[in-house]
Amino acid sequence: MNTLAVELNKTLEETVIFRLLSDFGKRFYFPKGIVSQSAEAKKYATRFNATIGMATLGGKPMHLNSLKELIPGLPPEQIFSYAPTPGNPQLRELWLDEMIRKNPSLAGQDTSLPLVVSGLTHGISVLADLFAGPGDCVLIPDMFWGNYSLIFEQRNRASISTFPFFNPQAGLNIEGLKDALNRVTGGKVIIMLNFPNNPTGYSPTEWEARALIQLLKEQAQKGLNILCVADDAYFGLFYEKETHKESLFASLASLHENILAVKVDGATKEELVWGFRVGFLTFASLNIKTGEYDALDRKVMGAVRASISNSNNLTQNLLLRAMQSPDYREEKKAALAILKERYFKVKEIIARLSPGSKLEPLPFNSGYFMTFSFGGSSTEKLRKKLLMEQGIGTISIQDRYLRVAYSSVDLHHLEELFEIIFKTAE
Amino acid sequence: MNTLAVELNKTLEETVIFRLLSDFGKRFYFPKGIVSQSAEAKKYATRFNATIGMATLGGKPMHLNSLKELIPGLPPEQIFSYAPTPGNPQLRELWLDEMIRKNPSLAGQDTSLPLVVSGLTHGISVLADLFAGPGDCVLIPDMFWGNYSLIFEQRNRASISTFPFFNPQAGLNIEGLKDALNRVTGGKVIIMLNFPNNPTGYSPTEWEARALIQLLKEQAQKGLNILCVADDAYFGLFYEKETHKESLFASLASLHENILAVKVDGATKEELVWGFRVGFLTFASLNIKTGEYDALDRKVMGAVRASISNSNNLTQNLLLRAMQSPDYREEKKAALAILKERYFKVKEIIARLSPGSKLEPLPFNSGYFMTFSFGGSSTEKLRKKLLMEQGIGTISIQDRYLRVAYSSVDLHHLEELFEIIFKTAE
Numbered sequence: 142m143n144t145l146a147v148e149l150n151k152t153l154e155e156t157v158i159f160r161l162l163s164d165f166g167k168r169f170y171f172p173k174g175i176v177s178q179s180a181e182a183k184k185y186a187t188r189f190n191a192t193i194g195m196a197t198l199g200g201k202p203m204h205l206n207s208l209k210e211l212i213p214g215l216p217p218e219q220i221f222s223y224a225p226t227p228g229n230p231q232l233r234e235l236w237l238d239e240m241i242r243k244n245p246s247l248a249g250q251d252t253s254l255p256l257v258v259s260g261l262t263h264g265i266s267v268l269a270d271l272f273a274g275p276g277d278c279v280l281i282p283d284m285f286w287g288n289y290s291l292i293f294e295q296r297n298r299a300s301i302s303t304f305p306f307f308n309p310q311a312g313l314n315i316e317g318l319k320d321a322l323n324r325v326t327g328g329k330v331i332i333m334l335n336f337p338n339n340p341t342g343y344s345p346t347e348w349e350a351r352a353l354i355q356l357l358k359e360q361a362q363k364g365l366n367i368l369c370v371a372d373d374a375y376f377g378l379f380y381e382k383e384t385h386k387e388s389l390f391a392s393l394a395s396l397h398e399n400i401l402a403v404k405v406d407g408a409t410k411e412e413l414v415w416g417f418r419v420g421f422l423t424f425a426s427l428n429i430k431t432g433e434y435d436a437l438d439r440k441v442m443g444a445v446r447a448s449i450s451n452s453n454n455l456t457q458n459l460l461l462r463a464m465q466s467p468d469y470r471e472e473k474k475a476a477l478a479i480l481k482e483r484y485f486k487v488k489e490i491i492a493r494l495s496p497g498s499k500l501e502p503l504p505f506n507s508g509y510f511m512t513f514s515f516g517g518s519s520t521e522k523l524r525k526k527l528l529m530e531q532g533i534g535t536i537s538i539q540d541r542y543l544r545v546a547y548s549s550v551d552l553h554h555l556e557e558l559f560e561i562i563f564k565t566a567e
Numbered sequence: 568m569n570t571l572a573v574e575l576n577k578t579l580e581e582t583v584i585f586r587l588l589s590d591f592g593k594r595f596y597f598p599k600g601i602v603s604q605s606a607e608a609k610k611y612a613t614r615f616n617a618t619i620g621m622a623t624l625g626g627k628p629m630h631l632n633s634l635k636e637l638i639p640g641l642p643p644e645q646i647f648s649y650a651p652t653p654g655n656p657q658l659r660e661l662w663l664d665e666m667i668r669k670n671p672s673l674a675g676q677d678t679s680l681p682l683v684v685s686g687l688t689h690g691i692s693v694l695a696d697l698f699a700g701p702g703d704c705v706l707i708p709d710m711f712w713g714n715y716s717l718i719f720e721q722r723n724r725a726s727i728s729t730f731p732f733f734n735p736q737a738g739l740n741i742e743g744l745k746d747a748l749n750r751v752t753g754g755k756v757i758i759m760l761n762f763p764n765n766p767t768g769y770s771p772t773e774w775e776a777r778a779l780i781q782l783l784k785e786q787a788q789k790g791l792n793i794l795c796v797a798d799d800a801y802f803g804l805f806y807e808k809e810t811h812k813e814s815l816f817a818s819l820a821s822l823h824e825n826i827l828a829v830k831v832d833g834a835t836k837e838e839l840v841w842g843f844r845v846g847f848l849t850f851a852s853l854n855i856k857t858g859e860y861d862a863l864d865r866k867v868m869g870a871v872r873a874s875i876s877n878s879n880n881l882t883q884n885l886l887l888r889a890m891q892s893p894d895y896r897e898e899k900k901a902a903l904a905i906l907k908e909r910y911f912k913v914k915e916i917i918a919r920l921s922p923g924s925k926l927e928p929l930p931f932n933s934g935y936f937m938t939f940s941f942g943g944s945s946t947e948k949l950r951k952k953l954l955m956e957q958g959i960g961t962i963s964i965q966d967r968y969l970r971v972a973y974s975s976v977d978l979h980h981l982e983e984l985f986e987i988i989f990k991t992a993e
Binding site for chain 2: 143165168169172174175178179181182183185186187188189190191192193194195196197198199202203204205206207208210211212213214215220221222223224259260261262263266270286287288290291292295296339410412413414415416417418443446447448449450451452453454455456459460462463466468469472473476479480509524528529531532533534535536537544545546547548549550551554557558561
């Protein structure tokens with residue numbers, strides 16, 4: 142094993158981080174190569190910096206004017222230069238500040254500094270590399286984003302184990318999670334907590350969130366090492382009063398020494414910039430020291446370096462600029478209000494049309510989507526019929542569920558949309 | 568194994584592609600999930616498209632005006648929307664057109680359509696996933712980019728085997744490559760061909776390129792299956808008359824049925840957009856049919872989906888816009904001229920200062936860099952001294968070599984830069 146990896150592992154060996162690392166995670170490190178020497182030169186090369194793998198002129202990146210003209214407000218180095226491997230330092234600080242503002246109970250708790258990844262998928266993929274390998278169990282509700290399977294199972298050869306998402310009372314199935322946790326062997330488990338959930342659009346209530354956290358704490362107390370991943374892709378899109386409105390990460394951050402909490406989040410949905418590919422990884426656990434967070438960060442940076450080198454610099458700088466704008470929060474609020482209005486409209490339409498129908502709505506209260514459970518034969522056939530005969534696009538899942546994204550249908554079309562869906566389903 | 572993977576493998580089983588795939592590569596596929604259903608809906612959902620994981624209003628992506636204002640010339644969908652998994656179709660076509668223009672001997676040869684990845688590292692990482700696993704041999708000259716080691720060895724557990732880059736006549740060591748190839752066992756090898764080379768700045772002459780291609784053909788004829796990766800990061804930065812000025816990909820594309828050629832290239836250096844993270848993967852082999860390229864593309868798309876979902880959309884669109892600008896080629900020429908002028912200056916300075924010095928320049932004729940072999944004790948110490956006492960940043964490699972990036976030092980500073988380097992080395 143590389144000596145740098147050995148050093149990092151030594152720093153981490155008493156922590157839950159080390160107990161959770163995969164073989165990949167154990168052998169990873171951030172090399173003392175070009176990038177690390179360049180970073181040093183950035184500080185001290187006051188005369189000439191001949192380390193940079195860029196073409197510069199007068200200390201600025203050379204560039205094509207046809208490109209520069211398209212982004213008149215940013216200086217060339219914010220448009221064309223490489224970003225640091227862990228991301229723009231100002232953006233990382235600001236993202237943490239905002240995280241605490243959006244999750245007040247995080248204040249005063251220790252976390253790592255959010256590290257930039259190239260969108261949430263990249264964040265999950267880096268986590269899978271560092272923590273999930275053959276023999277490891279990834280526990281998720283049975284309603285989940287399909288890419289979890291491609292990443293954890295196909296890519297990293299871990300085993301996904303599911304439990305029914307909802308209980309008979311149409312609430313979060315905490316008992317089901319408890320049963321699933323009790324079946325875990327080997328002392329290690331990875332749990333994906335994706336709220337608002339894709340595809341159902343469900344988020345836990347205050348009460349459910351408390352029960353979930355309590356359950357995880359009990360399991361940790363029994364000696365289970367748990368990587369709790371809060372996949373907060375749709376964070377903030379909460380529409381109901383009783384919904385828990387902080388990330389579960391805030392409740393997990395200093396819960397127990399056997400729990401490593403990770404927040405995977407990003408600008409993608411929160412800032413309405415799907416194609417920007419700016420995500421973040423933030424870690425927290427009870428009694429983790431700064432040097433230990435640093436050691437983990439070096440491993441994450443190694444995984445970033447070996448997968449993409451670094452994330453997009455322009456979109457990080459654009460995002461930073463927007464987040465510093467005085468209008469930023471008002472603009473976000475306006476977008477949320479539009480989605481919230483659609484949500485209540487959808488809820489009203491479905492309450493009216495679903496009784497007696499073959500389409501039974503699963504509980505939903507947040508995010509972009511709602512999902513029907515279908516009493517007919519095949520949602521794939523239903524999807525095709527809707528698409529080819531009615532010109533309506535929906536998503537079929539497991540041939541049993543139909544996902545409808547009201548995030549991408551205007552308010553005044555919702556009535557017509559759902560009427561056709563219900564009619565076609567009969 | 569997933570049935571989609573089984574189908575793809577069946578399509579590929581008679582080809583060199585299948586013979587070269589790693590276990591990861593064999594089990595990968597592009598899922599028929601949300602992305603593929605959304606793509607279908609994009610075509611046929613003429614009334615409402617409720618598949619999209621985006622928030623739209625009036626058919627356009629919702630967005631923050633603080634962001635939109637920074638890119639006044641592009642419509643919102645080119646700034647904020649997701650890019651397709653394999654990249655912007657127009658950009659892919661245009662990149663191929665440009666590739667043929669820059670490599671005239673490619674004209675008339677069959678290749679796959681360039682597939683967008685998030686920068687060259689991501690391209691190499693995807694290739695490593697699909698083709699390199701434990702037991703596989705990756706053959707590279709002993710002067711190579713350090714990230715090859717992190718990717719192939721640490722990430723994918725393949726074995727890197729090196730041979731001396733230069734022969735005693737200060738030319739490309741074709742004999743050394745031949746010896747190394749003769750030592751390969753197991754009938755499969757991956758060769759990284761990185762020209763202009765990082766760190767040396769060397770590219771083969773016309774004669775060397777021909778000899779190299781001839782050698783690879785002979786090895787393929789003997790039954791060796793070869794993945795030839797043309798890492799063209801610095802493509803086009805050729806400064807000498809006798810240098811081979813096409814990518815080796817063009818000579819490898821239809822060389823032999825046992826050779827799969829891949830071109831990893833990108834806008835990063837070619838278009839002076841280091842932080843844009845737009846790279847491309849293009850495949851070619853003799854007698855590969857369209858359906859077989861398609862099957863390989865589905866596997867690449869699966870690997871892209873499982874690592875980053877999709878690449879940055881804004882920078883793809885900016886790049887497309889710039890490449891369509893009437894000034895594009897002239898702007899590129901001007902940048903090349905600046906680097907070329909520096910190259911000849913560096914060459915002249917070094918010819919003057921190096922005789923009798925402890926710093927011996929390795930052959931260089933292209934790219935961003937030149938590298939010294941150091942006759943003293945440690946280039947790491949030399950680097951530190953240059954940095955801390957002289958404010959000059961350089962890169963130390965293997966404690967024996969010193970890399971100097973003249974790409975990032977202006978012409979009128981080069982004399983002073985090298986004088987100090989030579990003086991400090993004594």
